[in-house]
Amino acid sequence: MRAFASLLDCLVYTQSRNRKIALLGHYFRTAPDPDRGWALAALTDGMPIRLPLRRMLTDLVSRFIDPTLYRLSRDYVGDTAETVALLWPDDRAVVPWSEMPSESQRERSDRNGEKPKQLVLEFTTPPTPPRQGEGRSGSSSSLAIDAQGRSDVFPSPLRGGVRGEGEIGHNSGETPALSLGAVIDAMASGTTAERTERLGHLLDQLDASGRWALLKLLGGAPRVGVSARLARTALAESYGRDVSEIEEIWHALAPPYLELFQWLDGKAERPDPGAKPVFRPVMLAHPIEEEDWPRLSPEDFAAEWKWDGIRVQVAARGGDVRMFSRQGDDISGAFPEIRSAFQGHDCVVDGELLIMRDGAIAPFNDLQQRLNRKSVTAKMMTAYPPFVRLYDLLFDGQEDLRALSFGARRQRLEAWHAKHHPRLTDVSPLVDFKSFDELGALWSSARAEGIEGLMLKRRASPYQAGRVKGEWFKWKRAALTLDCVLMYAQRGSGKRSSYYSDYTFGVWRTDENGDRQLVPVGKAYSGFTDEELLLIDKWIRGHTTETFGPVRAVEPELVFEVAFDAVQESTRHKSGVAMRFPRIHRIRWDKPAAEADSLETVLKLSGGGATANAAAPSDLV
Amino acid sequence: MTPTPISSAPAVDTWLYPVGSGIYCEPGDFYIDPGRAVDRAVITHGHSDHARAGHRAVLATAETIEIMKVRYGEDCAGAFQPLALGETISINGVSVRLVPAGHILGSAQVVIEWAGRRAVISGDYKRASDPTCAPFELVTCDVFVTEATFALPVFRHERAEHEAAKLLSSLKAEPDRTHLIGAYNLGKCQRMIRVVRDAGYDKPIYLHGAVVALTELYQKLGIDLGALQPVADADPKSMRGGIVMCPPSALGDRWSRRFGDPVNAFASGWMRVRGRARQLGVELPLVVSDHVDWPELIQTVIETEAEEIWVTHGREDALVHYLGTLGRKARALALVGYGEEAE
Numbered sequence: 001m002r003a004f005a006s007l008l009d010c011l012v013y014t015q016s017r018n019r020k021i022a023l024l025g026h027y028f029r030t031a032p033d034p035d036r037g038w039a040l041a042a043l044t045d046g047m048p049i050r051l052p053l054r055r056m057l058t059d060l061v062s063r064f065i066d067p068t069l070y071r072l073s074r075d076y077v078g079d080t081a082e083t084v085a086l087l088w089p090d091d092r093a094v095v096p097w098s099e100m101p102s103e104s105q106r107e108r109s110d111r112n113g114e115k116p117k118q119l120v121l122e123f124t125t126p127p128t129p130p131r132q133g134e135g136r137s138g139s140s141s142s143l144a145i146d147a148q149g150r151s152d153v154f155p156s157p158l159r160g161g162v163r164g165e166g167e168i169g170h171n172s173g174e175t176p177a178l179s180l181g182a183v184i185d186a187m188a189s190g191t192t193a194e195r196t197e198r199l200g201h202l203l204d205q206l207d208a209s210g211r212w213a214l215l216k217l218l219g220g221a222p223r224v225g226v227s228a229r230l231a232r233t234a235l236a237e238s239y240g241r242d243v244s245e246i247e248e249i250w251h252a253l254a255p256p257y258l259e260l261f262q263w264l265d266g267k268a269e270r271p272d273p274g275a276k277p278v279f280r281p282v283m284l285a286h287p288i289e290e291e292d293w294p295r296l297s298p299e300d301f302a303a304e305w306k307w308d309g310i311r312v313q314v315a316a317r318g319g320d321v322r323m324f325s326r327q328g329d330d331i332s333g334a335f336p337e338i339r340s341a342f343q344g345h346d347c348v349v350d351g352e353l354l355i356m357r358d359g360a361i362a363p364f365n366d367l368q369q370r371l372n373r374k375s376v377t378a379k380m381m382t383a384y385p386p387f388v389r390l391y392d393l394l395f396d397g398q399e400d401l402r403a404l405s406f407g408a409r410r411q412r413l414e415a416w417h418a419k420h421h422p423r424l425t426d427v428s429p430l431v432d433f434k435s436f437d438e439l440g441a442l443w444s445s446a447r448a449e450g451i452e453g454l455m456l457k458r459r460a461s462p463y464q465a466g467r468v469k470g471e472w473f474k475w476k477r478a479a480l481t482l483d484c485v486l487m488y489a490q491r492g493s494g495k496r497s498s499y500y501s502d503y504t505f506g507v508w509r510t511d512e513n514g515d516r517q518l519v520p521v522g523k524a525y526s527g528f529t530d531e532e533l534l535l536i537d538k539w540i541r542g543h544t545t546e547t548f549g550p551v552r553a554v555e556p557e558l559v560f561e562v563a564f565d566a567v568q569e570s571t572r573h574k575s576g577v578a579m580r581f582p583r584i585h586r587i588r589w590d591k592p593a594a595e596a597d598s599l600e601t602v603l604k605l606s607g608g609g610a611t612a613n614a615a616a617p618s619d620l621v
Numbered sequence: 622m623t624p625t626p627i628s629s630a631p632a633v634d635t636w637l638y639p640v641g642s643g644i645y646c647e648p649g650d651f652y653i654d655p656g657r658a659v660d661r662a663v664i665t666h667g668h669s670d671h672a673r674a675g676h677r678a679v680l681a682t683a684e685t686i687e688i689m690k691v692r693y694g695e696d697c698a699g700a701f702q703p704l705a706l707g708e709t710i711s712i713n714g715v716s717v718r719l720v721p722a723g724h725i726l727g728s729a730q731v732v733i734e735w736a737g738r739r740a741v742i743s744g745d746y747k748r749a750s751d752p753t754c755a756p757f758e759l760v761t762c763d764v765f766v767t768e769a770t771f772a773l774p775v776f777r778h779e780r781a782e783h784e785a786a787k788l789l790s791s792l793k794a795e796p797d798r799t800h801l802i803g804a805y806n807l808g809k810c811q812r813m814i815r816v817v818r819d820a821g822y823d824k825p826i827y828l829h830g831a832v833v834a835l836t837e838l839y840q841k842l843g844i845d846l847g848a849l850q851p852v853a854d855a856d857p858k859s860m861r862g863g864i865v866m867c868p869p870s871a872l873g874d875r876w877s878r879r880f881g882d883p884v885n886a887f888a889s890g891w892m893r894v895r896g897r898a899r900q901l902g903v904e905l906p907l908v909v910s911d912h913v914d915w916p917e918l919i920q921t922v923i924e925t926e927a928e929e930i931w932v933t934h935g936r937e938d939a940l941v942h943y944l945g946t947l948g949r950k951a952r953a954l955a956l957v958g959y960g961e962e963a964e
Contacts (some may be wrong), residue, residue: 012895012899013895013898013904013905013906015902015904066942066943068939068942068943069773069774069939069942069943072773072936072938072939072942073773073774073775073939076775076894076936077775077894077896078896079895082894082895083775086774086775086776086777086893086894087774090777208777212895
């Protein structure tokens, strides 16, 4: 746990991508099995254990800390795992795992009503005898303050191990046997009550940094500035491999990835995905720039509409079907309809995931309802039916088509689809054009729902992983901008936990009495610099009218020029509309709020598809 | 020991109370750490939210007076009267004594006795060891006035020696990167230099212009800080891989670009919380504070045996609430302007 805690602690403070890769690589090459595999699982959000961690922690901390103090601490720190790690007492007796009280003993002591009170007092005036020679004197202080038994007994490893400079002060409190593997073993089974007790015992054995790392390990998605892809990249690079070599077998592997490390260590062959469907790294497009046009010839390119969904890859093989996101994350769990549509096929296809109702693409907002979920309810399946619009075929059966040209693959795709026609799919049509001027006219007139712009694909391009120069281009519709007024600000989390960094803004609506009021149309938390964030934060604190927990309402005086991709209907906003991909384009310190835009302007931009107060479309459940 | 209370003795808050931004002692007609210019001020220590310029007369330790003169000029007060730690004087029949607070060089608690009651105004204080100032001395009292800068149970500071070792370890691991140590320019900066020296670091330490004057004052007052050199006078090559002390605001500032790709370190009790370190872009957080942490704060309050605890600034809601659960009488004074200076 020490090396892992040290790794996470270094990662969290490191901004540089290269340094993160170096830290991760060092860990993967030096940590033992199965620890490094469990660490990899945690960093790629692949931990097989799912715990009701927040509930378990609330239960545990309520035994020794006053709920108000806990709430104030949690509000200040902004992260449950870190709050608990920091306020967990350091002076708990370290009891070896084997001597841990049985569940029944624990339960008995829990029923003892006096226990929490006693622990509160223990926490503040620990009974440990004072040590000498620290100069924390006090003439009458017989109960010396250094009796906290903390830093010198439980130092934070921080920049210890990973930086290669040895441990600064050993954590005498940590059981050497407390490996990640042991933690997983302890937490893998049992009732929630049993696992809560075990978790408390594990926390007792660690210092603050170790406790934090433990909770990050068990909590999934540790948010230490490392994406799943970056973790895999670091792993590949530290062994001199290309990340695609790992990505192509990734989904056939399971934590703690023993065979993967065996292969990387040169002790075994590369794991064979066998009959399992795996992810193939996807080919990406560059945004087209002005200077690109003169270098391109229209006859070399095919054009398709750029659909407003998410890029997916469906891999079907041997009765198993997986759907992957562009980053290679398996999202099939949330889309059983797509899995069943491809059941029995043998292929790898590339396409756009959309929500399709009666042949029409639903707003992106609808698709969002189904994303970032591990599973899905029957109600959601009815309300938000998914569909995959295909634009490439990578494998037909066992035949790898990726070396073929786009033109050839396109013919194979059309033929394959005509023959097999999986349900809930169609083929994205090609857009005919003779010249780029003609295409430009199509581009600027394309306002239909679900179209984000155009794609240009070189007819001769083979399917290559990554963003290859000069082969595929995306030509997005220009961003729209509106002047909006800041209405509410919310504190961010993590790095921004003490800043008001999430902004809800509105535009003016004139009601039936002729009065103008602001109605919210969107929320953004990006597009400004750190310096601007400081200024906005300060402005918000000075112009607060009301506070609701982490949210402040502010005087309607600050104007943001907001850039966004589209306007869509919304049941969440009083205005009935919401911006798609809003970001702060400019802060208009100079502009009077009264001159900000009105709801009528917003509705015009939505192409008339949305009307004010179109609160509940009938087809939404 | 607490003087025997006279049964009819007036409650402390009838003669000692907060006024706007300081505490006023009515029978003595003086203020403690007032936020605006007054006739007579007793100053606990030299930080700018406690010591301000413009008072007609200032009573403080000799060190605090020296610090005020360096920060605000020789004539920043009409008159200065030094009072040695441990000595008692009488002001209009009110007994006033200064006792070490352990916060920074010259810092003192103000012990006030009148009509058989004793109040201790602790200013800012800590109980961890600090080689640059006299250690905190506990005085029992009827009313204890305390800060609450780190009054949440998540705050437990590391020992400065441990953090100094961490810094030296990082210097060894990153020998080509200059380590910029953001530290508050009065107290924290000099304490960090001293503990780094005690950990065996004997190379010159470089100083940002904003920390030079006070650091020189510390040396003049007998705190040995080893070889120091202002950044402005130093050869850029010689600073590579070395230690540079600077105010926290200089981290990530344009000034820091001259060091190439430095390791940004920040010595502060706030560094205990990762979010705070991350939002400041700190790569090497050093959890070193000149204030009491939560266990020390609770311990101190209990040890003073005070009947009433008055809380000046910080997270007073948490402290007042918690002392209430312990059956202690505690209230927030809601003073204006305290705690504005960074820790």
